Amino acid sequence: AQTVTQSQPEMSVQEAETVTLSCTYDTSESNYYLFWYKQPPSRQMILVIRQEAYKQQNATENRFSVNFQKAAKSFSLKISDSQLGDTAMYFCAFMKQGRGGADGLTFGKGTHLIIQP
């Protein structure tokens, strides 16, 4: 079974700063996907970014980018020019490829990110 570890329960940064959230995972699979989800106080789960394990290029979505290190099993999220609206819980998640949904997403325990004005 795979595991996902987020070692930072809570982080706080000033608005406009850059912040990096850590995520490591353990798996014996070769083909998989990694995700970052954002959960603001509204409780919605919002997909932030997705990375396919077979792609060497790091995914980027506007101010959000990842540093994917497959050999180290590391998948960190960088948020540039942080905004007050970025305050939320952030979950790292893993999904095996081609398993027909049987394992769904495996989530880390989350990092509570607070953006200070």
Add this chain to the structure above:
Amino acid sequence: IAGITQAPTSQILAAGRRMTLRCTQDMRHNAMYWYRQDLGLGLRLIHYSNTAGTTGKGEVPDGYSVSRANTDDFPLTLASAVPSQTSVYFCASSEQADQPQHFGDGTRLSIL
């Protein structure tokens, strides 16, 4: 607006009662999922369905059942609720089983 609708938004339930959480999506997604979210534990998969007519067990299926009679609906039933099932329940769907999942807004369920 296309998406996933969960009902009810929240519910307080006496232990031993039967409860069905509803989930409907209008995106014609093939795969659907139920997760529970507990403080400090993240989200854990309860049951899933790859396509209408099929279901499977996730990480924490005990005490829950699901059905998938059609593409749009994926109800989750607690046959006899227990306090340990107090949680926030999320329904999710994806176009295919290994595609990104879209989530509903969740149901907060409290079992007393």
